[in-house]
Amino acid sequence: MSTDEPAGRGPAAPADGTVLSCAGVRKRFGSTEVLAGFDLAVAEHEVVVLIGASGSGKSTLLRCVNLLEEVDDGTIHLDGEHITDPRINPDRVRQRIGLVFQSYNLFPHLSVLDNVTLAPRRVHRIVRAAAEERAMTWLSRVGLADKAKEYPDRLSGGQQQRVAIVRALVNSPRLLLLDEVTSALDPELVGEVLTMVRDLKSDGMTMLLATHEMGFAKQVADRVCFLSEGRILEQGTPAEVLGDPQQPRTRQFLQRIIESGRL
Amino acid sequence: MTGTAAAPAPSEVQRGRLAYRRRQTVKSVLVAAGSTVALGLILTVAITGAPGFDRVRESFFDPKVAAETLPDILVGLWLNIRLLVCCTIGALILGLLIAVLRTLRGPVFFPFRALAIGYTYSFRGAPLIIVLYVLTLGVPGLRLAGTPSVVVLGGIALVITYGAYMAEVFRAGIESVHPSQRAAARSLGLSYRQSMRFVVLPQAVRRVTPPLLNDVVSMQKDVGLISLAGPIDAIRAAQIGVAEHYNFTPYIVAGALFVLMAIPLIAVTDWVTLRSARRQSADGAA
Numbered sequence: 001m002s003t004d005e006p007a008g009r010g011p012a013a014p015a016d017g018t019v020l021s022c023a024g025v026r027k028r029f030g031s032t033e034v035l036a037g038f039d040l041a042v043a044e045h046e047v048v049v050l051i052g053a054s055g056s057g058k059s060t061l062l063r064c065v066n067l068l069e070e071v072d073d074g075t076i077h078l079d080g081e082h083i084t085d086p087r088i089n090p091d092r093v094r095q096r097i098g099l100v101f102q103s104y105n106l107f108p109h110l111s112v113l114d115n116v117t118l119a120p121r122r123v124h125r126i127v128r129a130a131a132e133e134r135a136m137t138w139l140s141r142v143g144l145a146d147k148a149k150e151y152p153d154r155l156s157g158g159q160q161q162r163v164a165i166v167r168a169l170v171n172s173p174r175l176l177l178l179d180e181v182t183s184a185l186d187p188e189l190v191g192e193v194l195t196m197v198r199d200l201k202s203d204g205m206t207m208l209l210a211t212h213e214m215g216f217a218k219q220v221a222d223r224v225c226f227l228s229e230g231r232i233l234e235q236g237t238p239a240e241v242l243g244d245p246q247q248p249r250t251r252q253f254l255q256r257i258i259e260s261g262r263l
Numbered sequence: 264m265t266g267t268a269a270a271p272a273p274s275e276v277q278r279g280r281l282a283y284r285r286r287q288t289v290k291s292v293l294v295a296a297g298s299t300v301a302l303g304l305i306l307t308v309a310i311t312g313a314p315g316f317d318r319v320r321e322s323f324f325d326p327k328v329a330a331e332t333l334p335d336i337l338v339g340l341w342l343n344i345r346l347l348v349c350c351t352i353g354a355l356i357l358g359l360l361i362a363v364l365r366t367l368r369g370p371v372f373f374p375f376r377a378l379a380i381g382y383t384y385s386f387r388g389a390p391l392i393i394v395l396y397v398l399t400l401g402v403p404g405l406r407l408a409g410t411p412s413v414v415v416l417g418g419i420a421l422v423i424t425y426g427a428y429m430a431e432v433f434r435a436g437i438e439s440v441h442p443s444q445r446a447a448a449r450s451l452g453l454s455y456r457q458s459m460r461f462v463v464l465p466q467a468v469r470r471v472t473p474p475l476l477n478d479v480v481s482m483q484k485d486v487g488l489i490s491l492a493g494p495i496d497a498i499r500a501a502q503i504g505v506a507e508h509y510n511f512t513p514y515i516v517a518g519a520l521f522v523l524m525a526i527p528l529i530a531v532t533d534w535v536t537l538r539s540a541r542r543q544s545a546d547g548a549a
Contacts, residue, residue, distance in 0.1 A: 002307055027407055068449065068450065070447055090449075091449075091452050091453070091454050092452075094449060094451070094452045095451075095452035097450075098450075099450040101443065101446070101447060101450075103443060104449035105443045105444060105446065106447075107448075107462055107466075108466065109465045109466050109469065118448075118451065118453070118462075119451035119452055119453065119460060122453060122461060123451065123452040123453055123457070168450075168451070171451065171452065181370070
């Protein structure tokens with residue numbers, strides 16, 4: 001992967017091109033420790049895929065990075081800026097991170113176009129015409145230009161999820177977080193979302209994904225991380241982790257996935 | 264269900280079914296007509312045959328008295344209508360404001376939250392008549408300069424009483440919006456206030472429109488209570504007519520006018536409720 005480009009924006013991007021770095025991140029819900037001292041660095045243009053059983057902390061990590069959850073300990077840096085500092089304005093951080101949810105979470109009372117332009121207009125203060133032009137460029141790129149005036153409930157799951165990804169992308173995020181974006185989709189609709197993520201990868205978008213879809217991991221990941229008990233147990237290229245896992249627990253997990261026919 | 268016209272000719276079985284259903288429909292129409300006539304007859308006989316019926320008809324349904332008092336009552340009704348419009352707007356704004364105040368977090372907002380909770384607790388419990396008396400009789404008693412008229416004070420009593428109910432309806436609507444919607448809004452960088460304004464409130468208000476309209480229907484008749492404080496509205500005008508003619512007909516006239524006034528409002532409420540129910544079931548099916 002190429003890490004030689006200067007960082008696009010954001011204060012004081014570190015020279016080594018690290019976009020995101022998590023160090024010793026802990027998060028507990030009640031008595032269960034979901035993240036137990038989690039360490040991870042994501043370089044610019046890198047696509048990192050998190051895999052692991054339900055409850056292994058994948059989604060929690062993404063929510064912590066987007067500051068939707070508060071960490072109990074440890075630090076997270078975005079472009080070298082300490083974003084888990086309580087004095088920081090979380091809205092400003094979130095403006096630089098895109099997050100796409102498993103259940104799309106489009107706004108049902110707004111048309112596709114209004115869903116996509118809400119943040120550009122209200123947060124980034126772009127005038128309506130410019131925001132809509134930009135949104136339409138993205139929508140036509142993913143083949144949804146004719147759906148711009150529709151409301152989300154008239155769209156298929158795959159279309160809704162692609163709109164949700166566009167909604168995150170129009171804000172030109174430094175980092176895109178994808179949380180199980182295909183899990184709610186019928187199998188025949190997974191492909192269209194997968195294609196879109198692959199295209200983003202070739203654009204050089206820095207991404208951190210949580211997924212159960214091993215096909216996803218194989219096709220887009222630069223690095224696959226297997227999470228267990230709130231930590232990365234094993235990581236490497238998709239070939240290494242998925243093809244030749246070293247840890248017994250990784251093998252066990254992949255075995256179960258193969259049995260359920262998802263690999 | 265009725266679109267069998269252009270389709271291929273129905274089979275023997277289907278024709279049999281249609282014929283059976285037609286016979287059933289005719290039968291149920293006849294039964295309904297019969298039972299309606301029977302009930303009407305029983306009620307008519309029971310009421311007109313009552314020993315005091317002639318006396319009641321004279322003192323409650325005198326067409327001459329009705330015609331004489333109608334103009335005054337209509338003039339009074341105009342006050343009720345204006346009051347209803349102003350109070351509805353006032354109560355909706357107050358209710359929304361209180362509901363939003365109750366959702367605010369952070370230590371700075373503690374007094375506002377406390378005030379909002381105290382308000383919804385007290386004014387949902389306080390009888391409207393008491394609030395009305397306190398405001399229309401008590402406040403002018405303070406003899407402060409610039410005290411508004413009794414009509415305005417009565418309107419304020421209605422607004423703060425109904426505002427408390429509407430605040431709770433709005434709050435229920437706000438809480439019914441799934442947290443993932445707020446998370447999605449915040450993840451885009453919208454502030455708490457922006458997520459509330461552009462994402463949560465529009466959905467909440469749509470959902471609670473039917474119950475809110477129901478509160479408006481309820482308020483439309485309570486607007487008449489302002490007569491207790493003195494202003495000449497429809498009910499007060501009727502009361503004057505009753506005293507002048509020694510006859511209760513004006514009350515019936517005023518009552519009928521209130522019912523007439525409510526019918527369009529109730530029809531709109533039913534229509535909106537039906538529409539939103541249909542939309543929700545369509546969402547569920549999608």
